[in-house]
Amino acid sequence: MPELPEVETITRGVEQWLSEAxxxxxxxxxxxxxxxxxxxLTTLLPxxxxxxxxxxxxxxxxxxxxxxxxxxxxxxxxxxxxxxxxEPFERQKHDHVVIHFTDKSQLVYRDPRRFGLLTLVESxxxxxxxxxxxxxxxxxxNEFNGHYLHEKLLHRKQSVKQAIMDAAxxxxxxxxxxxxxxxxxxxxxxxxxxxxxxxxxxxxxxxIRTVLTEAIxxxxxxxxxxxxxxxxxxxxxxxxxxxxREDKPCVQCNTPIQRLVLGQRSSFYCPQCQQ
DNA sequence: AGTGTCGCCTGAATGC
DNA sequence: TGCATTCAGGCGACAC
Numbered sequence: 001m002p003e004l005p006e007v008e009t010i011t012r013g014v015e016q017w018l019s020e021a022x023x024x025x026x027x028x029x030x031x032x033x034x035x036x037x038x039x040x041l042t043t044l045l046p047x048x049x050x051x052x053x054x055x056x057x058x059x060x061x062x063x064x065x066x067x068x069x070x071x072x073x074x075x076x077x078x079x080x081x082x083x084x085x086x087e088p089f090e091r092q093k094h095d096h097v098v099i100h101f102t103d104k105s106q107l108v109y110r111d112p113r114r115f116g117l118l119t120l121v122e123s124x125x126x127x128x129x130x131x132x133x134x135x136x137x138x139x140x141x142n143e144f145n146g147h148y149l150h151e152k153l154l155h156r157k158q159s160v161k162q163a164i165m166d167a168a169x170x171x172x173x174x175x176x177x178x179x180x181x182x183x184x185x186x187x188x189x190x191x192x193x194x195x196x197x198x199x200x201x202x203x204x205x206x207x208i209r210t211v212l213t214e215a216i217x218x219x220x221x222x223x224x225x226x227x228x229x230x231x232x233x234x235x236x237x238x239x240x241x242x243x244x245r246e247d248k249p250c251v252q253c254n255t256p257i258q259r260l261v262l263g264q265r266s267s268f269y270c271p272q273c274q275q
Numbered sequence: 276a277g278t279g280t281c282g283c284c285t286g287a288a289t290g291c
Numbered sequence: 292t293g294c295a296t297t298c299a300g301g302c303g304a305c306a307c
Contacts (some may be wrong), residue, residue: 003301034283034302058301076300077285094285113284115301130303158278167302176302263279266299 002074004058004139004172005215010080011055014107016052017082021103022049030096034075035117037097044068044120045099056137057171067123071131075115081108136170139208144170146202153201156193163193163261164208173208176243177215179268181208183242188265188274190260214239242268 001008023045031037055061060080071078071258083089083106091098097109097118109118121129136152137143144198152169153160153220166180173181182189184207186238196204218239241251245268247261255272 032283073301075284075302111284112286113300115284154279162278165301264281264300 002058002076002078003176003215004175005054005177005212005219007058007060007074007172008055008216009219011053011060014060014080014082015053017105018050019101019105020049020105021046021101023099024102025100027087027098027100028096029091029098030094031097032112033111033114033117034073035119037118038120041097041118041120056079056132057138057167058174059131061126063123067189069121069123070125070267071117071119071121072109073117073131075111075113075117077113078109078111078116082106083108097197101181104138105151134168136166136168138213139170139172143251144205146198146205150196150198150201153193153196158193159189159262160187160193160196160204161189161265161267164204165263165265170208172212175265175267176240177211179206179243180211180241183269183274184211186273189262189269242270244268 026042026045028037028042031039032194044066045064048066048068050062050070051065052063053060054063058073060072060074062072064070065201072078074080081095085104087105087219089108091105091108092110094112094114095108095110099107101107109116116138119131121131137148149164149170151162153214156163159168161178161182164173164181165175179189182202185200185204187196187204242257245257247256249255250257250270250273253272255270258271260267260269
């Protein structure tokens with residue numbers, strides 16, 4: 001599932017792949033994603049060129065030469081498939097949107113579970129747009145640090161795991177990386193947020209940063225094959241220390257990893273190392 | 276305002 | 292073997 005590191009990898013992949021070509025046509029085969037794909041996509045995109053690509057939270061933002069941003073979210077199962085000019089391409093069952101370029105290349109949005117979205121936002125309005133206006137800081141940016149996190153958590157009763165997964169606190173920390181960062185920090189995911197000291201918040205913020213950075217680097221290793229691998233990326237799943245490892249020995253102390261549910265999400269932790 | 280719950284959707288895994 | 296059920300997940304909508 002595309003978490004922040006995967007979206008970052010996809011973004012870098014698309015960036016490498018950008019060309020002078022402009023969009024010639026857009027086919028929408030299934031508009032019913034998490035949000036309905038706006039019908040004006042097919043009329044507004046042709047003739048435009050993608051000038052740059054960046055990531056904000058788990059959104060890929062493709063800037064067009066019309067003061068407009070094509071916003072893509074991958075939900076749980078979304079991918080972008082880059083098809084090289086004249087490379088044979090057969091549309092698959094869950095290819096919902098196909099963007100054709102003048103150089104005969106294609107960009108394909110594939111999403112079996114349809115939890116993702118594609119939409120257009122005016123560049124000037126991106127920060128006030130409903131999708132973006134409530135977002136907290138980027139976990140890899142300077143604004144996010146232990147002091148900030150401590151202030152944010154101070155008056156929260158919620159568990160610390162739920163808090164760091166709240167996009168208003170910090171964006172892009174999904175279920176997997178929340179568990180991993182808490183393990184590395186030696187913090188029990190059930191701890192009430194207000195209970196964490198500034199030192200613990202420093203440690204947690206730092207580990208959120210490093211675990212995401214390491215995952216991006218692992219994803220980056222497949223960057224070269226980006227177009228060929230249909231957006232599949234990364235080997236970081238082989239480095240999970242707690243996520244999905246219920247009953248398996250803790251990598252630090254051999255105590256069996258436990259699973260519990262917080263806010264309807266599976267959480268994994270070591271009862272020995274995380275207090 | 277903060278918090279908890281629901282629902283969208285499909286495929287994989289599990290149960291009978 | 293095949294059918295039915297359960298689960299996973301991001302995140303907005305909604306209720307309290």
